[in-house]
Amino acid sequence: xxxxxxxxxxxxxxxxxxxxxxxxxxxxxxxxxxxxxxxxxxxxxxxxxxxxxxxxxxxxxxxxxxxxxxxxxxxxxxxxxxxxxxxxxxxxxxxxxxxxxxxxxxxxxxxxxxxxxxxxxxxxxxxxxxxx
Amino acid sequence: xxxxxxxxxxxxxxxxxxxxxxxxxxxxxxxxxxxxxxxxxxxxxxxxxxxxxxxxxxxxxxxxxxxxxxxxxxxxxxxxxxxxxxxxxxxxxxxxxxxxxxxxxxxxxxxxxxxxxxxxxxxxxxxxxxxxxxxxxxxxxxxxxxxxxxxxxxxxxxxxxxxxxxxxxxxxxxxxxxxxxxxxxxxxxxxxxxxxxxxxxxxxxxxxxxxxxxxxxxxxxxxxxxxxx
Amino acid sequence: xxxxxxxxxxxxxxxxxxxxxxxxxxxxxxxxxxxxxxxxxxxxxxxxxxxxxxxxxxxxxxxxxxxxxxxxxxxxxxxxxxxxxxxxxxxxxxxxxxxxxxxxxxxxxxxxxxxxxxxxxxxxxxxxxxxxxxxxxxxxxxxxxxxxxxxxxxxxxxxxxxxxxxxxxxxxxxxxxxxxxxxxxxxxxxxxxxxxxxxxxxxxxxxxxxxxxxxxxxxxxxxxxxxxxxxxxxxxxxxxxxxxxxxxxxxxxxxxxxxxxxxxxxxxxxxxxxxxxxxxxxxxxxxxxxxxxxxxxxxxxxxxxxxxxxxxxxxxxxxxxxxxxxxxxxxxxxxxxxxxxxxxxxxxxxxxxxxxxxxxxxxxxxxxxxxxxxxxxxxxxxxxxxxxxxxxxxxxxxxxxxxxxxxxxxxxxxxxxxxxxxxxxxxxxxxxxxxxxxxxxxxxxxxxxxxxxxxxxxxxxxxxxxxxxxxxxxxxxxxxxxxxxxxxxxxxxxxxxxxxxxxxxxxxxxxxxxxxxxxxxxxxxxxxxxxxxxxxxxxxxxxxxxxxxxxxxxxxxxxxxxxxxxxxxxxxxxxxxxxxxxxxxxxxxxxxxxxxxxxxxxxxxxxxxxxxxxxxxxxxxxxxxxxxxxxxx
Numbered sequence: 006x007x008x009x010x011x012x013x014x015x016x017x018x019x020x021x022x023x024x025x026x027x028x029x030x031x032x033x034x035x036x037x038x039x040x041x042x043x044x045x046x047x048x049x050x051x052x053x054x055x056x057x058x059x060x061x062x063x064x065x066x067x068x069x070x071x072x073x074x075x076x077x078x079x080x081x082x083x084x085x086x087x088x089x090x091x092x093x094x095x096x097x098x099x100x101x102x103x104x105x106x107x108x109x110x111x112x113x114x115x116x117x118x119x120x121x122x123x124x125x126x127x128x129x130x131x132x133x134x135x136x137x
Numbered sequence: 138x139x140x141x142x143x144x145x146x147x148x149x150x151x152x153x154x155x156x157x158x159x160x161x162x163x164x165x166x167x168x169x170x171x172x173x174x175x176x177x178x179x180x181x182x183x184x185x186x187x188x189x190x191x192x193x194x195x196x197x198x199x200x201x202x203x204x205x206x207x208x209x210x211x212x213x214x215x216x217x218x219x220x221x222x223x224x225x226x227x228x229x230x231x232x233x234x235x236x237x238x239x240x241x242x243x244x245x246x247x248x249x250x251x252x253x254x255x256x257x258x259x260x261x262x263x264x265x266x267x268x269x270x271x272x273x274x275x276x277x278x279x280x281x282x283x284x285x286x287x288x289x290x291x292x293x294x295x296x297x298x299x300x301x302x303x304x305x306x307x308x309x310x311x312x313x314x315x316x317x318x319x320x321x322x323x324x325x326x327x328x329x330x331x332x333x334x335x336x337x338x339x340x341x342x343x344x345x346x347x348x349x350x351x352x353x354x355x356x357x358x359x360x361x362x363x364x365x366x
Numbered sequence: 367x368x369x370x371x372x373x374x375x376x377x378x379x380x381x382x383x384x385x386x387x388x389x390x391x392x393x394x395x396x397x398x399x400x401x402x403x404x405x406x407x408x409x410x411x412x413x414x415x416x417x418x419x420x421x422x423x424x425x426x427x428x429x430x431x432x433x434x435x436x437x438x439x440x441x442x443x444x445x446x447x448x449x450x451x452x453x454x455x456x457x458x459x460x461x462x463x464x465x466x467x468x469x470x471x472x473x474x475x476x477x478x479x480x481x482x483x484x485x486x487x488x489x490x491x492x493x494x495x496x497x498x499x500x501x502x503x504x505x506x507x508x509x510x511x512x513x514x515x516x517x518x519x520x521x522x523x524x525x526x527x528x529x530x531x532x533x534x535x536x537x538x539x540x541x542x543x544x545x546x547x548x549x550x551x552x553x554x555x556x557x558x559x560x561x562x563x564x565x566x567x568x569x570x571x572x573x574x575x576x577x578x579x580x581x582x583x584x585x586x587x588x589x590x591x592x593x594x595x596x597x598x599x600x601x602x603x604x605x606x607x608x609x610x611x612x613x614x615x616x617x618x619x620x621x622x623x624x625x626x627x628x629x630x631x632x633x634x635x636x637x638x639x640x641x642x643x644x645x646x647x648x649x650x651x652x653x654x655x656x657x658x659x660x661x662x663x664x665x666x667x668x669x670x671x672x673x674x675x676x677x678x679x680x681x682x683x684x685x686x687x688x689x690x691x692x693x694x695x696x697x698x699x700x701x702x703x704x705x706x707x708x709x710x711x712x713x714x715x716x717x718x719x720x721x722x723x724x725x726x727x728x729x730x731x732x733x734x735x736x737x738x739x740x741x742x743x744x745x746x747x748x749x750x751x752x753x754x755x756x757x758x759x760x761x762x763x764x765x766x767x768x769x770x771x772x773x774x775x776x777x778x779x780x781x782x783x784x785x786x787x788x789x790x791x792x793x794x795x796x797x798x799x800x801x802x803x804x805x806x807x808x809x810x811x812x813x814x815x816x817x818x819x820x821x822x823x824x825x826x827x828x829x830x831x832x833x834x835x836x837x838x839x840x841x842x843x844x845x846x847x848x849x850x851x852x853x854x855x856x857x858x859x860x861x862x863x864x865x866x867x868x869x870x871x872x873x874x875x876x877x878x879x880x881x882x883x884x885x886x887x888x889x890x891x892x893x894x895x896x897x898x899x900x901x902x903x904x905x906x907x908x909x910x911x912x913x914x915x916x917x918x919x920x921x922x923x924x925x926x927x928x929x930x931x932x933x934x935x936x937x938x939x940x941x942x943x944x945x946x947x948x949x950x951x952x953x954x955x956x957x958x959x960x961x962x963x964x965x966x967x968x969x970x971x972x973x974x975x976x977x978x979x980x981x982x983x984x985x986x987x988x989x990x991x992x993x994x995x996x997x998x999x
Binding site for chain 1: 400401403404405438439441582583584585586587588591592623624625626661662663664665666667678681682683684685740742743744748749780783784814816818822827830831834837838840922944946947967968969970971974975
Binding site for chain 2: 666668683687688690691836837838839840841842843844845847848849850851852855856859875876879882883884885
């Protein structure tokens with residue numbers, strides 16, 4: 006139940022600021038410690054504001070074997086941000102995700118939940134340009 | 138009323154209530170199985186694995202943790218063996234980087250290290266860079282949440298990022314309470330308890346270390362980024 | 367209290383649906399699985415629908431969105447029934463031709479699959495080599511039905527097994543049938559399903575639970591995604607039958623957060639089934655009550671472990687717990703709980719409908735039935751396949767997978783995800799069978815198979831799997847958490863050329879502890895890729911350790927990119943414009959380019975974009991750089 010509520014809040018607000026979690030703790034009667042335990046355990050929850058465009062590079066085995074770690078390198082270089090962070094203008098967030106189940110079209114990059122197929126290192130620039 | 142079962146520990150027969158944990162049955166027989174994360178008042182976690190023993194329930198001899206394994210009819214248990222000793226030795230060596238100062242461990246962990254001839258310095262150079270002094274046994278968290286029900290401290294993070302942190306909003310009753318201090322065997326809590334309410338980092342410090350610089354609306358407004366969409 | 371009326375009504379409805387669907391002359395189905403979504407399948411569907419409308423053919427030609435057809439490498443797939451004509455790589459602008467061909471009983475040649483050797487076009491789906499060697503018991507409906515349409519599922523005799531179980535069989539008889547079929551769990555453990563059900567049935571309690579585990583977290587695996595997206599009713603029907611057998615009136619479907627389409631489709635299926643009286647109270651007049659809720663995961667691989675999943679459903683953090691008392695006896699909320707994988711549940715209706723003997727006739731002595739695998743990696747044909755147990759790995763790679771592309775050689779395959787094994791060519795004749803795979807140190811796992819050629823580095827692949835396990839472990843137990851932390855460090859050293867001879871013995875020591883003392887299967891099985899690769903690819907490890915060389919030229923810390931001063935064309939600037947790092951490539955139009963090694967991030971873009979006619983960029987690892995590549999001449 007708690008996890009489902011937090012997922013809904015995450016979807017609605019795109020991040021979970023401290024004030025929100027404190028309020029949830031009060032309303033749901035759940036200790037703040039328990040809420041933080043959950044939000045710091047799972048990938049779905051972001052405790053920092055996300056960029057307007059969320060770029061997720063799949064780093065599952067099939068994507069790795071087709072060069073996903075190089076795709077990450079190029080994305081980090083072009084966006085000037087490390088994985089897990091957001092650009093200073095909060096336009097882009099860069100994350101990795103452990104297998105979205107689209108292994109045949111590896112390497113896969115999601116941008117705002119849209120799946121992009123066969124994004125090799127050389128194709129990263131044009132992908133990002135779509136969203137700039 | 139649970140029934141009584143007959144089992145054997147270290148070749149000695151014993152009667153126990155069905156379902157009692159092996160660690161407690163052993164205690165009845167004055168056999169002390171080493172443990173780190175076990176405490177009678179708390180739900181057994183089975184995390185430290187130090188209380189590992191070998192059992193045979195008819196399907197072959199294998200390792201289990203005594204804190205969680207229930208007494209059953211016909212069970213054979215061994216609390217020492219070359220395999221058990223090797224496991225306990227390695228567990229100390231794996232945990233040492235978290236708490237070792239100059240390659241040494243002290244207190245309860247130090248005593249276990251000596252008994253099993255562990256080399257605490259084995260993984261120290263390559264493992265944890267900055268020892269936190271905490272083996273993440275969870276006794277403090279368990280006590281605060283289950284026994285005292287204050288929920289002032291808790292686990293955050295996952296895997297190698299797991300930490301114990303303090304929540305300012307929790308119902309910590311220091312210095313009246315101090316139950317966390319009583320259960321901590323690494324001395325982590327004791328060391329800093331006179332200086333602050335609780336010595337572990339706060340949730341804010343944890344998030345900062347994770348690279349989350351802005352994690353509240355207040356800090357977002359205070360930064361130069363302006364309003365988020 | 368049984369009344370036959372609802373069941374009779376269901377059959378009447380089924381007949382009516384079949385009759386109605388029979389009036390169409392042609393049926394066009396468009397794959398809309400998640401992978402094809404990346405290939406604009408929704409645009410294809412819309413275009414075909416529009417064309418049918420424009421031609422006034424709505425009552426003659428039906429068009430449907432379906433789940434994943436399986437041959438994901440060549441999406442978007444469109445099939446035309448009744449001929450089972452299959453078109454690959456369809457784009458929205460192909461719509462007019464497809465509809466015209468369908469009504470004219472012709473084919474669109476350009477969209478047909480062509481045999482790679484003979485170049486002959488193959489119009490029928492099941493004649494295409496990729497599909498020909500499969501036995502698509504569970505996946506066949508994915509080419510035909512719209513997962514969001516209950517009528518379609520009914521038209522392929524869906525829920526007939528449920529009616530049979532509820533009205534003609536006792537719960538005991540259902541368990542006996544599943545036991546007779548020798549169904550084993552498809553999530554990785556291969557545990558006999560009937561045994562689990564029986565344990566839960568026999569455990570005394572006022573309430574019990576059945577749970578669908580759709581937390582498919584193995585990287586490289588997407589069998590459950592495709593089943594849940596493409597045929598959620600099959601899973602639901604299986605769950606209902608299982609609930610009846612076990613004595614549970616409450617079901618939970620746990621879907622991972624990374625699968626939003628699967629979540630939506632199962633929710634739709636649940637709503638539809640409830641409306642049709644197939645879910646809820648007194649189902650089909652049998653007196654059996656059953657309710658289902660969907661619980662979304664929040665992004666943690668370890669929550670796929672049974673006890674962790676149960677903890678998550680209880681609202682706690684999804685960490686594994688001590689399980690000396692099985693969940694089937696004491697699970698969710700302390701009650702008997704059966705957790706089974708999506709594929710296991712989806713197999714149940716087929717067994718009840720066609721009988722245990724039919725199921726037993728497929729497969730090997732100890733592994734019955736078919737199994738779905740995701741066959742991916744460096745292979746000609748990648749996608750989702752379903753084969754009888756006993757098929758060899760060689761058949762999967764060469765007959766179905768079409769072998770290794772670009773005339774490269776097979777190197778290894780990873781089967782079973784991060785819990786599986788890294789197997790070399792010497793194991794290709796191993797059949798897919800629970801025991802046969804365990805014997806070679808691998809694991810069936812949930813069914814992910816990743817193929818690697820000589821361009822992939824086994825050590826690097828194992829390092830990625832170890833990192834995955836380290837990042838995903840819950841951290842509660844010392845062997846898991848500290849073991850993976852240390853292993854991760856060792857692999858970083860090996861791939862970074864910083865390891866010394868003693869590292870392999872140290873790795874073996876740590877993996878032994880993890881195997882015998884971890885709290886849950888994540889820690890225990892995380893060692894499998896390490897152990898199997900050390901056994902089968904020792905030479906590759908030794909090259910990294912002793913020579914600081916990566917034979918496959920993958921490990922970036924051991925690799926350097928250089929541009930040939932002979933082959934580089936002065937007037938080409940492809941690498942300059944492709945390179946993401948300012949200053950890493952020195953030069954301009956009119957001169958030969960050169961890579962500045964301290965700035966280069968080794969991303970490989972230059973190698974990728976350098977025109978094939980020049981092929982001026984090369985990688986080197988642990989070897990002297992040839993004169994042609996060195997600065998100046």
